[in-house]
Amino acid sequence: MNTFIGAAIQFFTMIRKMREHKRNEHLTKHSLQVLQLKKFRKLVKHAYKYSPYYRELIEKRSINVNTCIPSDFPILTKELVVENFDRISTERSINKKSISDFLANSKNPADLFLGKYYIVHTSGSNGQVAYFPFSRRDWACGFSHISRTRKVPVPFSPTKIACYLAADGHYAGVSWATTGKQFINKMFFNVLTLEINSPLDETIKKLNDFQPELLTGYPSSLAVLAQKQREGILRISPRNVELGGEPSTPEDAENLRAAFRSGIVNYYGSTEFMVMGASPLNTSSIKLYEDDLHFELNDDHSIVTSLFNHTFPLIRYRMGDVLMPENAVEEEHPYQMIRGIIGRSESAPQFINEDGANDFISPHTINEIFVPGVARFQMRVQTSESFSFLVCMEKGLSSTEIANAIDLLKSRIRQILQKKKMSNVYFEIHHVDELLVDPATRKFRLIVNEVNAESQHLQLQAMRA
Known part of the structure; x- marks a missing residue:
């Protein structure tokens, strides 16, 4: 047209x-x-x-x-x-x-x-x-x-x-x-x-x-x-x-x-x-x-x-x-x-940036991450300078396609952190079959704060095993 x-x-x-x-x-x-x-x-x-x-x-x-x-x-x-x-x-x-x-x-x-x-x-x-x-x-x-x-x-x-x-x-x-x-x-x-x-x-x-x-x-x-x-x-x-x-x-x-x-x-x-x-x-x-x-x-x-x-x-x-x-x-x-x-309520994750100041990443920035091959994901905040990112991949992908998708996701997350002056924040990506739900409400949360949440930490370790 x-x-x-x-x-x-x-x-x-x-x-x-x-x-x-x-x-x-x-x-x-x-x-x-x-x-x-x-x-x-x-x-x-x-x-x-x-x-x-x-x-x-x-x-x-x-x-x-x-x-x-x-x-x-x-x-x-x-x-x-x-x-x-x-x-x-x-x-x-x-x-x-x-x-x-x-x-x-x-x-x-x-x-x-x-x-x-x-x-x-x-x-x-x-x-x-x-x-x-x-x-x-x-x-x-x-x-x-x-x-x-x-x-x-x-x-x-x-x-x-x-x-x-x-x-x-x-x-x-x-x-x-x-x-x-x-x-x-x-x-x-x-x-x-x-x-x-x-x-x-x-x-x-x-x-x-x-x-x-x-x-x-x-x-x-x-x-x-x-x-x-x-x-x-x-x-x-x-x-x-x-x-x-x-x-x-x-x-x-x-x-x-x-x-x-x-x-x-x-x-x-x-x-x-x-x-x-x-x-x-x-x-x-x-x-x-x-x-x-x-x-x-x-x-x-x-x-x-x-x-x-x-x-x-x-x-x-x-x-x-x-x-x-x-x-x-x-x-x-x-x-x-x-x-x-x-509904649709998520807490903004807070981190210490490169200048030592407290700043946030909007849940909407996390919510809108797009990488081909990634079907679902969840961010889990561990400390004021670290988090893990859990991902479920689309069905039928080869091991090479999964590795490429994870590399692209790492690059996208780094871009988000760099733009926010948070290159000091450490993160890991974990490929999992299922995402965890909130043990209290039994509902899924896009962003989970794991700080001082030992029970959730143990649940995550069990899933990775």
């Missing part, structure tokens, strides 16, 4: 979706559900025609594509996505091998696969690497919700936005930020992306020079900046601070509001579904954007269906997030409101 034509399709799709969102705000809940069902059946018909995985599933279950509802379909897990990736895709040019090669050679989130597909990847809450492709049109639909909490930008007077996140790869957050830098969007936005794995003093200098109107990032990382703001080292006055990428509490929001004297917006998003909801300015409840998503809330997980991604349909996809609905909701309000999100 011609780059100009693709960019035009993306821009005008965003305009169309923004107008649709305004109309939908005035719908009744029933009218929005009717709209959802119409979009769902359109998606199912497309999947039946172009996706071998869904065609087989629909025929096996005798699902009527003209009258179906989401509950007619089984739950789709991340493991099933990884296992059936090529068959789920509705585009035959999109396959796991080609995307793996693309990601191995491209760290620029502005690069498009085959010149026309956005690719984002994550290891998520279970440490398993997965890819999610979007066409330009799909991407515009998912990204368009970002405008719902922001003032309408003025052409040729771009809003200055600073994004503090994992920025050196095809990750969801930085890919969204990069969209604001492209083509006609540059008339409306001046976006500064700050790599969360850069030394903190460099980040603070860039922010002081840039003076953003909007500051966005992960709550845990923004809390570090808030402390520097209180100390008078960071001196910025953003109009709003936008949180996303991990759960936050009302206390987190109040901490940031007090430090920056700004408004607070809390976004709910994911690699799989892009922008999923947000809190209206300075409120704690989050509005779920059900225009293009269908949610099923359960006590210990959520089921989400994308109504906009026709390139890689996700029908009844299971997420570990627990969404807590508001008890009292206006009957005629079209959207579900939630009062909190439980």
Whole structure:
């Protein structure tokens, strides 16, 4: 696809979706559900025609594509996505091998696969690497919700936005930020992306020079900046601070509001579904954007269906997030409101750097490590200057391929440490068959602090034996 034509399709799709969102705000809940069902059946018909995985599933279950509802379909897990990736895709040019090669050679989130597909990847809450492709049109639909909490930008007077996140790869957050830098969007936005794995003093200098109107990032990382703001080292006055990428509490929001004297917006998003909801300015409840998503809330997980991604349909996809609905909701309000999100919480590992100062590595930097051949991984912090990295490899690899993958992983981790001025931190990589779970909760954690945890140490030794 011609780059100009693709960019035009993306821009005008965003305009169309923004107008649709305004109309939908005035719908009744029933009218929005009717709209959802119409979009769902359109998606199912497309999947039946172009996706071998869904065609087989629909025929096996005798699902009527003209009258179906989401509950007619089984739950789709991340493991099933990884296992059936090529068959789920509705585009035959999109396959796991080609995307793996693309990601191995491209760290620029502005690069498009085959010149026309956005690719984002994550290891998520279970440490398993997965890819999610979007066409330009799909991407515009998912990204368009970002405008719902922001003032309408003025052409040729771009809003200055600073994004503090994992920025050196095809990750969801930085890919969204990069969209604001492209083509006609540059008339409306001046976006500064700050790599969360850069030394903190460099980040603070860039922010002081840039003076953003909007500051966005992960709550845990923004809390570090808030402390520097209180100390008078960071001196910025953003109009709003936008949180996303991990759960936050009302206390987190109040901490940031007090430090920056700004408004607070809390976004709910994911690699799989892009922008999923947000809190209206300075409120704690989050509005779920059900225009293009269908949610099923359960006590210990959520089921989400994308109504906009026709390139890689996700029908009844299971997420570990627990969404807590508001008890009292206006009957005629079209959207579900939630009062909190439980899940995706990881502690940032702390290490002593080359200068003898305490600094952190964002969990998002660890979460987004990509190396071909590595299926799952886990970081285990042992001391203030050492950690181990446990990896499970993809099935069917030869001993040579496993050794090459481990060498690439070592190189990637060294790059992360060097960028953070932590070359003094020692680490080992261990190839294992299974990853450990938290012995207390029996749940997997991407980052485990083993300091003073003798029981976990003994468990690790037993697994290595």
